[in-house]
Amino acid sequence: MTETGRGSDSTLPEDSRSSEDAARKRTSRLRELDNAHVWHPFTAMEAYREEEAPIIIAAEDFFLIDDTGQRYLDGHSSLWCNIHGHRVPAIDQAITQQLNKVAHSTLLGLSNEPSIELAAELVRRAPAGLNKVFYADCGAAGVEVALKLAFQYHRQKRGGPQERNLFACLGKAYHGDTVGTISLGGIDRFHSLFGSLMFPALRIPTPAAWGPEQSDALEQQLRDHADQLAGFVIEPLVQAAAGIVVHPVGYLKAVRELTRKYGILMIADEIAVGFGRTGRMFACEHEQVSPDILILSKGLTGGYLPLAATLVTDEIYEAFLGEPWAGRTFQHGHTYTGNPLACAAALASLQLFDDNDLLANVRCLEATIRDELAILTEPATRSDIRAIQSHVAEIRQRGVMVGIDLVLDRQSGAPFPATWRVGHRITVNCRNHGVILRNIGDTVVLMPAPAMPKELVTTLCRTVIQAMTQVLPDLQIPDRPAN
Ligand SMILES: Cc1ncc(COP(=O)(O)O)c(C=O)c1O
Known part of the structure; x- marks a missing residue:
């Protein structure tokens, strides 16, 4: 892709010059208003204001288009x-x-057509036993629903310890940004500041390897807290916001077996991994796991409108039945719960999975990405590639979810100084070459849409590699310590 060209051209005829002028005026007005009034999420605003990030005004297929007409491949599936x-x-x-x-x-005491149809469709496609759907309007709200449902369920179920006030979560967990969901969070950069606001949670180490020793340790942690644990919240297979951390095979199944053994609800957060990103409709399917609670959002509407769905078993649902005055009702809801437009978008999106055999496309893209990125870790003939290989610590991939860890020195594992903003520089370089991404620190994340054609995924990978060859050698890298 070519370098973004935003300069003026004095050789243009009069009318195109005046339309260029109009476009420039619009850009500067929008930029001024953006800087004056919009506070962007997860964004260092002082740096952002200097940066002139694209202002998206349109889109076409897999491209976003900014107010200057520049097209960008959407390499992170719009988050x-x-x-x-x-x-x-x-x-x-x-x-x-x-x-x-x-x-x-x-949906409070009323119903609407698309939310009914969608609930039936989600139940049909979800792992067996998840028969009831509670809607919310973003991922974090869907997780909050799951936490409160689990908490109340134990108090109203028949038998077993009922005062269960604790949730287990993984070490590097991310489940959203509300106070409830950050209480489960384990990413220091996002969460540590808010420690005194959070409720306590049982931290389970993010699994790096899986065997009898790790299995015993997990069982012991769960057994020790079995009477207090209401649920174990887990992102199945891949912890996305942790930097695409991929779990070892067998871990998910073991979590299912142990949570069942100790009467702890297994709560699967498939907000990032659901809807085909791992190569199956739901990541739980890879290990034939049916959780007690499944949370969906993000890709649920094809990425069109905000919507979340928390699916639960009949057993959980039935613990909430009783006379209206009996105090068993789930007293929770959001104004836009089950919004008909969002549900209609979701139904159309699900149909397209079948019509376009999307899961087969993901499996093909998975191989394409693996082949394209192999150059970063295999013996290389290209000198520009050899020059950057010492900065590639690890590449992790599952389906179309990819994280590339960049470090100052792979051998020692020393990170780049945070002030160098290496991941961000890669993001900006890609953007200048027509690809939009979003890094997590110095992890470059690739997250193409499951339906993206193979040629565009190839372009995505090559643009990222090119950015690395342009950014990394130019950094002020001190001499490696002689050892
Ligand atoms: C696994 C996971 N859970 C929850 C969330 C929160 O979703 P939302 O941003 O829609 O609140 C995210 C968002 O990235 C996520 O990746």
């Missing part, structure tokens, strides 16, 4: 949620048709 590309006719049409009926009506 891990886009599935089929942008402006997909079938989803656009489903939303428009729904818009012609009703845009919103509450």
Whole structure:
């Protein structure tokens, strides 16, 4: 892809110069207003204001288009949620048709057509036994629903310890940014500041290897707290925000068996890994696991509209039944719960999985990415590649989820100084070459949409490698200590 060109051209005819002028005015107005009024999430605002990041005004297929007309390949699925590309006719049409009926009506004591159809469709596709669907409007809210449901369930179920106030979570967990979900969080950069706001949780080490020794240690931790634990919240197979940390095979199944053994609800957060990203519709399927609670969001609507769904078993649901005055009702809900437009988009998105055999495409993309990135770790003939290999600590991949860890020195594992913002520089370089990504610290994350064509995924990988060859050798790297 070519370098972004935003300069003026005095040889242009009069009318194109005036339309360029108009475009430039619009850009500077939008940028001024953005800097004046918009506070961007997870964004260092002082640096951002200097940066002139793209202002997206349109999209087409797998490209985002900014206010200057520059096109960018959407290399992170618009923060891990886009599935089929942008402006997909079938989803656009489903939303428009729904818009012609009703845009919103509450689910509190009422129902609406798309939320009913979607619940049935999700139950049909989800791992067996998850028969009831509770809607919310973002991933974190979906996790909050799961936590409160689990907490209340134990108090209302028949038999067994009922005062269970503790949740288990993985060491490097990320489940959202509400106070409840950060209480389960284990990523220092995001969470440590808020420690005194959080409720206590049982931290289970993020598994690096899996065998009898690790299995015994996990069992002991769960057994020791069995009477207090309401649930074990886990991202199946891949911890995305931890930097695409991939779990060893067999871990998920073991968590299922142990949670069942000790009466602890297994709560699977498939907000990032669900909807095909790992090569199966749901990551739990890889190890034939049915959790007690499954949380979906992000890709649920194809990446179009905010929606979350928390699926539970009949056993959990039935603990909430009783006379209205008996105090067993789940007293929780959000204004836009089960929004008809979002549910209509989700139904259309699910249909496209079948129509386009999307899971087969993910398996093909998985191989393409692996082949393209192999150059970073295998003996290389290209001198520019050899020059950067010492900075590639690890590449982790599952399906179309990829994390590339960059370090100052692979041998010692020494990280780059944070002030160098190496991951961010790679992101900006990619953007200048027409690819949008978002790094997590010095981990470069690739997250193409499951439906992206192979050629575009190849472009994505090659642009990232090119960015590394352009950014890494230019850094002020001190001499490696002689050992
Ligand atoms: C695994 C996981 N859980 C929860 C969330 C929170 O979702 P949301 O940002 O929609 O609140 C995210 C977001 O990245 C996530 O990756």
